[in-house]
Amino acid sequence: MRPRRLLVVDDDRLLCELVRTTFELEGYEVDSAYDVIEAERSLAESRPDAILLDIGLPGIDGIFYLERLRETPQTSKIPIVAISGSDEAGRAARAAGAEAFLRKPFSPLELLALITPLIREAGFGTMGTGSDVVDAANLNRLIEIGRRQHQLLNEAYAQTVAVLASALESRDFGTSRHSRRVTSYATRLTLEVAPRLLDDPSLEWGFLLHDVGKIAIPDGILLKPGRLTPPERRRMQEHAELGERLLAHVPLLNQEGARVIRSHHERWDGNGYPDRLSEESIPLGARIFAVVDALDAMTDMRPYRTPVSWDAAVEEILRCRGGHFDPDVVDGFEACEPDLYSLHMQELAA
Template sequence: MWHSSPWPAGLALLGSALLVAGTLTGHPPLMTGAALMVALSVPTEVAVLRWAGLAAYPAAFVLSLLRPGAALGLADLLGALMVGAALGWLVLRRHLAAQGEAWQARVAVALQDGSRQLAEARDAGGMIRAALGILNTLQVAPHLAFIAYRHGTPFILEARGAYTALLNRPLNPGESAGRSVQTDHRVAEQALSLLRPEDGRYAHLTPVYGHGGTHLGALLISRATRSFDPEEQSAVDAFARLLGAQLGQWQAICDLRDANDLTLRALGAALEHRDDDTGGHTARVVALSVRLARHLGWGESQIQALRWGAYLHDLGKLAIPDGILHKAGPLNDQERQVIQTHAVRGHDMLQDLHFLPAETLDLVRYHHERWDGKGYPAGLCRLQIPESARLFSIVDVYDALTHARPYKPAWSRERALREIHSQAGQQFDPEYVNAFVHLVAERDEAQLVH
């Protein structure tokens, strides 16, 4: 305010001039009014100016006594003391109010920044780090910790200051096994006992709750000097609520994804009963596809889409007549055309499942496309074929080759790998073929070692 507006500075200068005039003339009311003007206009957040505003009246009163003929009576002394005390109280109140306003402004900015950073976080760990980072910039305490439970055992999952040495270290909550505020306090006592006494002399613990009152953990802060005042506790509690809301939302999303995954896995298992001769084909191609994707360095969201597509890749076979699907001999051209419709039919069946990502639908529709463009249903070639479909087609064919089908016996692993390798650049993406062959070779070597 002092820098943004000329009025406080102007009033302070005018008050100082009137205070000098009152001192020179020995006019107590003028001195009192001028001192009040100075006390109300100087910025109390600046220590030098705050003390100058507070000392202005006593200095003026003493100087006024140096005038020739000045006399000091008891009433004058009592009046001066009363004015000085009132001005001191006023400056102190203004200073405390300014501190409170500054703190509230810092908290508001921190909460705004915290909301943005929590929303940008990609996982629960990122949310916790963001929350502690904002609390750290707020300088509410030098030592911060987020405590959560893994299989009933409390751990410090994120920390600042002295708690960093306790990261991912199990803390003993006592004989009681559950998550509760009482347990949090015992865990906090355990954590504080592992610090230097001065680092944990004053502490504040705030439980973190998600949606529906689900207990997610606790924020523990501590410092060496003075206890936490209500305003500081309120700010930490606000951050705990903000963090709890974001973690709760993230947990709900994870639970939904897990439910979707279990549903699609169950659907994939049901397809096994429709196509009995494949005997575990879906479970095998899901596992091997995920391993190959991780080997290639794919991200988790892309791997999830791949896994869901692998569960559902043969969904369209539900629409294929048994006489064609379970035919023991070779298919004629008409039957082959019918069975080739399963890719598009499976894709169409999934259109109403809006939570499925595009990569999942692409895999179901295009996993029979070929690198050379001779596949179906669209005759895509090379990089026109979606990544998930290019990867999965290798695993799908490999599993079909190495397991018995009504029309052929199982091939050996070596023979199947030779066939896969020979089709690089024709049926399959050459880069993915190389990665797949290396992956299978590494797995074989690991099995030999064990």
């Protein structure tokens, strides 16, 4: 008889491996897809008995993809368990047709206990007898080992990123305080505009390290008190691509965070850099960050100019709605501006 098959759709490769290890011990066959394209390819090749779907997939709205799976005849009856770090996303997933929701982080044993009866109720696969069930104590031990390895690896990546942040701060041009401010502003604005993005742990690191590529920019340009010449400006603009390349092999940053680092100077009207992207081709996290980065640039002291008032900066951002900035993000900015001002005042008082 055919063994039970599980399709895991999640861009977290370590989580996929942990789920695979747990379910294979219970006699499942497990396929992993790290994005929607791989998921569609896997579904075309074989029908799973259940799908584990991360709602925070890069490049697509996970709820939209869930609805598509429910509307497609070949997948409409397959049990789907949605996973996310957001309860709001979980409620949306249940409304879109998911049989169940698990909030990250979760125990693989909890997932196993949830999926097995769903498959049985749907009448898919073959349910193993007691002879192929791994001893619970051994299974728990293996899972704990896997979780600990995952934790240690993430801690190592975090330490690497923290070293880079310290190196950037050592350049002594106000980056430390600027980075902290814009990270808090951007997090609050993301909560207003697209709270699901906050499920991605790389996002906050991307906010914090958005200017990490400036490590490679000469001090004569970086700290110049006057206006940059055209060649100097072009050299300064290289920091976005340099930052992305510098962190390309750090998995902690290879999702939305990396996209923020590369694209936070793109403009809604297509006149930004480095790729001259426009409108919704600009990653959403970068569109959000562009607004708060401009806000802080205008209200903070810089080597080449004095700051403007908070109100003047807000007025300028509203004026640039639909030109420099995404109109929807500016609308969100206007809605939460009192909270951003409170964060600004807290920073001044610190």
